[in-house]
Amino acid sequence: MNDQQKCPVTVLTGFLGSGKTSLVNALIRSDRARRFAVIVNEFGALGVDGGLIASSQDDVIQLSNGCLCCNVRGDLIETCARLATRRAEFDWLLIETSGLADPAPVAQSFLIGDGPAEAFRLDGIVCLADAVHIRGQIAREEIALRQIALADRLILTKTDLVPPGETDGLLADLRRLNPQADFLTSSADSPSHRHLTGLEAWQIGGLPARIRYAPPPRHDAGIVSLSFRYARAFDFTAFSRLIRRLMAVSGEDLLRIKGVLWLEGEDRKFAFHGVQGLAEGDVVGPWPKGPRESLIVFIGRNLDRPALEAGLADCLV
Ligand SMILES: Nc1nc2c(ncn2[C@@H]2O[C@H](COP(=O)(O)OP(=O)(O)OP(=O)(O)O)[C@@H](O)[C@H]2O)c(=O)[nH]1
Structure with missing residues (x-):
């Protein structure tokens, strides 16, 4: 199968509560032209997000009790193999990773090897950053920083909750952490769901340096x-x-x-x-x-x- 025949995949990352499920919902509700399959990963044993996504239950697959980047990565690979057999039923695969997941191993599953990469191609890694909390999260949580550093597109969410003058400063801080990404904002009145897809960021073969040389993921055992x-x-x-x-x-x-x-x-x-x-x-x-x-x-x-x-x-x- 050549790249154009493969199903495009968006890996959606961003720290806990950054607005991932909200944008996935807005996209599914508004884009009637495409059919989405959605994989939702939650850190805990019980999944809440899957039940809140506005699609028929068949298209939403919930992988709970661990992060996609480590202990449920095998489940991701199996789920993709099952989805590949239903390829005619959807046009795009959205993967909402848990807020504590490292997006690199998830993205890598679609780039190399004889697993999901045979039927799926990575369109891009989109990272959401919560305008209210992102500075504190970057300071305290290494995984928040890593999610930003690995993104192809960064969306600063909840800009309606910060004073108008603050958005530019936040974007400048994020740009320093990942100068290669493109940057957008999203608010309750003007959500940026249309920008979750269509990045074509991985069209030109090979792994970008930032993934190849990224150190292995580290989870904070205390969480x-x-x-x-x-x-x-x-x-x-x-x-x-x-x-x-x-x-x-x-x-x-x-x-x-x-x-x-x-x-x-x-x-x-x-x-x-x-x-x-x-x-x-x-x-x-x-x-x-x-x-x-x-x-x-x-x-x-x-x-x-x-x-x-x-x-x-x-x-x-
Ligand atoms: N004001 C405002 N609230 C938002 C915006 N986006 C999301 N929220 C709210 O933020 C909260 C968390 O949103 P979710 O979409 O569940 O975030 P998430 O990233 O999926 O959360 P986890 O799956 O736990 O990591 C919810 O109460 C949303 O309604 C926004 O742009 N503006």
């Missing part, structure tokens, strides 16, 4: 993901109070909270997100038929499972 599942409804006020308190006391240790809740008195699913100090939530649509289930994921350091469990139990109706 853990704790997942909780409940077949009962939550009290919204108690849950909001708990999340506010956790964010205040855990500070920078609590990197990410997300989930889908069954709320007492609400017929629709309620999805919520917390990224360090910021949290928000909204109803996102009907529950599928069958029993309802609330799913909550915390990612961070020094997380106290019994305390979280007790706090959540107090919010159940």
Whole structure:
């Protein structure tokens, strides 16, 4: 198969909560001309993002309980082999890596060897950087820096949440870390989903130097993901109070909270997100038929499972 016959692949990276699922959703909803297959990778044992992607379930494949760059890389290769047999059903493969994944080994799977590279070709690595948090993330988290350094395109997200004058300075900082990438901005009112595809960044053969010589990925062993599942409804006020308190006391240790809740008195699913100090939530649509289930994921350091469990139990109706 020549390169033009192979299915193009976007590897979407960016630290926890940078807006990856939001842009994947915006792209799938708006681009009716193309059919997407989506692989979503989550660090924790329970996946939230897959259920929040606006596609028919068949096209969204969730690979949870590890990062695509290491312990679920074999799953990625197997999944691509299965997708290759359904090639006629989609035009583009989007891979949303976990916020803690190194994009290099994922991208490499599509460049060399006799596995996924036989049926897929890498279009580009797109990295999202959260305008509110990126400076702190770069300072503290080596993987955030690495994700930026490896990108073909960098999208500074959530620019609606920072003062207008700050965007240029942030872009200049990012450009210093990766002068080869192209740079875009994205905000709630003007999302840059159309720029996730069509990079053609890997058309001219060979591995770019920044991937070939990149040191091996390193995960911070201190970062853990704790997942909780409940077949009962939550009290919204108690849950909001708990999340506010956790964010205040855990500070920078609590990197990410997300989930889908069954709320007492609400017929629709309620999805919520917390990224360090910021949290928000909204109803996102009907529950599928069958029993309802609330799913909550915390990612961070020094997380106290019994305390979280007790706090959540107090919010159940
Ligand atoms: N104000 C604003 N909020 C945004 C924007 N993009 C994403 N968000 C919010 O940021 C939160 C995290 O967004 P997600 O799309 O789930 O981020 P993610 O990168 O998929 O998160 P992980 O999978 O946990 O790494 C959600 O509450 C989004 O609604 C944006 O451009 N502006």
